[in-house]
Amino acid sequence: MADKPIKAVVKLQLAAGAATPAPPVGTVLGPHGINLPGFVKQFNDATAKDKGLVIPVVVTIYGDRSFDFVLKTPPATVLIKQTLGLTSGSKKPNTEKVGKITKSQVRKIAEQKMPDLNVSSIEAADRLIAGSARSMGVTVVED
Secondary structure, rough: OOOOEEEEEEEEEEEEOOOOOOOOOOHHHHHHHOOHHHHHHHHHHHHHHHHOOOOEEEEEEEEOOOOOEEOOOOOHHHHHHHOOOOOOOOOOOOOOOOOOEEEEHHHHHHHHHHHHHOOOOOOHHHHHHHHHHHOEEEEEEEE
């Protein structure tokens, strides 16, 4: 589809398997004239296995109102909260800690996020995920 002129590229974060044509999908994609029910059905079918997670999606809209979308991995903070069973991070991460995550759990999240991270090694990805955990008030501990 590279021969079609690109009209817009839109980035969204939607609940996996639970998108609807209502806002935010309708208000963001509607003005571009794409088939909203078609997008919602395709997105929900593609993300049904990840129900409960927030999935970033990049939608490319072409001049003839057709579209493609690329699914990304869930944000690191969502994966950390899911791993630890948290509902939210700390409001004061430097003083109030909300949990502990092991280095092996950090590595597992880093391996999952690696395709979407701008790092060249798994060790750098580990450091990035550990930094996200610390900014949420989660302590990184040895196994």
